[in-house]
Amino acid sequence: xxxxPEVETVRRGLxxxxxxxxxxxxxxxxxxxxxxxKTPIPPLLIGQRFTAASRRGKFLWLPLSDGEHVLVxxxxxxxxxxxxxxxxxxxxxxRVRIAFSSQEPELxxxxxxxxxxxxxxxxxxxxxxxxxxxxxxxxxxDPLDPNFDDDAFFARIRAKDTQIKRALLDQTxxxxxxxxxxxxxxxxxxxxxxxxxxxxTQRKLGELLGHxxxxxxxxxxxxxxxxxSLYVNVNGxxxxxxxxxxxxxxxxxxxxxxxxxxxxxxxxNRSSFWCPRCQRAPRPQ
Numbered sequence: 630x631x632x633x634p635e636v637e638t639v640r641r642g643l644x645x646x647x648x649x650x651x652x653x654x655x656x657x658x659x660x661x662x663x664x665x666x667k668t669p670i671p672p673l674l675i676g677q678r679f680t681a682a683s684r685r686g687k688f689l690w691l692p693l694s695d696g697e698h699v700l701v702x703x704x705x706x707x708x709x710x711x712x713x714x715x716x717x718x719x720x721x722x723x724r725v726r727i728a729f730s731s732q733e734p735e736l737x738x739x740x741x742x743x744x745x746x747x748x749x750x751x752x753x754x755x756x757x758x759x760x761x762x763x764x765x766x767x768x769x770x771d772p773l774d775p776n777f778d779d780d781a782f783f784a785r786i787r788a789k790d791t792q793i794k795r796a797l798l799d800q801t802x803x804x805x806x807x808x809x810x811x812x813x814x815x816x817x818x819x820x821x822x823x824x825x826x827x828x829x830t831q832r833k834l835g836e837l838l839g840h841x842x843x844x845x846x847x848x849x850x851x852x853x854x855x856x857x858s859l860y861v862n863v864n865g866x867x868x869x870x871x872x873x874x875x876x877x878x879x880x881x882x883x884x885x886x887x888x889x890x891x892x893x894x895x896x897x898n899r900s901s902f903w904c905p906r907c908q909r910a911p912r913p914q
Contacts, residue, residue, distance in 0.1 A: 631704045633771055633805030634845050635853035635868065637686050639710055641847065642863030643691065644682035646712050650729040652677055661736060662724035663704075666748035673698060685774075686804025688765040692752070701748045701762045702738070705876055708745025711737045712863045741825050771805035772842050782786050783834050786826050793829060793837075794822030794901065806841060807853055809877045814840040816876035819910040822901050829839065847873065876902040 630641075655671035657663055659841045663670055679691040679700070689697040689710070689887070702710060712734040719726070722726075725747055727736040738747055748852040757776045784794075785802050796802055797811045806814070815822055817840040848854055853868030860869055871878070875885050878891040879902060889906040903910075 631687065631708075631853070632807035632810055633686065633773065634690060634810070634848035634870070636684055636704065636805070637773075637849055638853050638862050639704070639867065640682045640684045640689055642712065643679075643689070643710060643736075646677050646734065647691070647729075648681065650678060650731050652663075652679075652727060653730050654726075656726040657717075657724070658726065659724040659740075659743065660744040662740060662745070663699075663747055663801040665746045666750070668698075668749040670700070670725070670747065670749055674700065674798065682883040683766050685761060686768045686771050686800055688762070688768060689752070690762050690765070697751060698749055699752060699762050701750045703746055704887065705742065705746065707742040708738065708859055709863055709864060709865075711739055711861070713737055713865075738837070769792065769802055769804045772803065772838060773805070773845060779835070779838060782838065783831050786834060787831070789826050791826055792823045793820060793826050794896065795840075796826050798897070805845070808896075808899050808901075810841065810842030810844050810848065812877040813844045813875060816902075816904060816908065817881050819907050821903060821910050822896065824911050876904065878902065878903055 639684065647772040652674045655674050657670060678694040680694055681692050683690050683692070687703060689702040692699045704743065715732055715735055719737070720739045722739050722741045723737055724740050729735060729737040746766060750762040750764045753763050753766055755761045782803060786796050789796050794811050794815060797806045798808070811822070814837060818837040819836060821834070851868055851870040852862060854870040876891060879891045881890050883889065884891055884904040884907060887904065887906045889904055891902055892905050893900050893902050
């Protein structure tokens with residue numbers, strides 16, 4: 630699933646090429662792609678313009694020129710927002726097509742697994758004088774957000790009776806950190822994902838937060854992480870941060886720090902990757 634660096638890469642592409650262009654046509658080609666919206670998308674969008682491209686965690690939204698509505702996008706497992714020529718052969722997984730008066734390029738929502746979606750939503754005030762879609766209001770700020778509150782993050786994490794990796798994936802505590810970047814940050818911090826949050830010092834949590842920011846910034850600089858063709862930017866290009874991963878996906882390979890073979894274990898219908906020497910597993914309770 631695309632995480633913060635991948636979604637931010639897409640947001641930047643949308644901001645560069647899809648704003649202030651009059652929308653002339655909208656085609657919805659698969660009902661699941663708009664299952665989360667209560668307002669029909671085509672009649673509301675036609676004649677309007679996208680005025681900005683915003684994001685919180687893994688939620689993207691494009692405010693409309695009426696000043697009241699936004700088009701919200703969640704990429705799910707395999708969603709892609711592509712800016713393609715009107716003459717480009719459409720993907721067999723094309724779900725929504727948005728055309729502009731300037732014609733080139735048009736915006737296409739492609740989703741092989743149909744877990745992603747688009748929705749029209751209203752905006753509501755956030756906690757710093759801005760506005761956020763109602764559908765994303767429960768999502769916490771992400772560590773790259775200038776209004777992210779480090780101390781509040783430490784307090785929320787310490788108050789949770791859970792394991793640190795589960796806490797990092799809880800989008801109501803901190804957004805944008807998915808499975809890949811959680812494993813990478815935990816490896817850098819020398820913390821095992823099953824470490825109870827209540828026993829981690831604030832100093833160690835601060836170190837972990839710093840590593841989360843570092844690894845996300847590095848991934849963003851490389852266009853995100855792509856293991857297959859399901860994640861691409863708006864131009865259809867893959868990111869290449871997968872070449873820089875230290876833990877995720879490296880089962881059996883030597884740890885870059887100590888040489889011990891990286892291990893993999895099942896975690897919440899996914900996998901966790903960690904070094905048994907650098908990241909000591911907690912003793913069973």
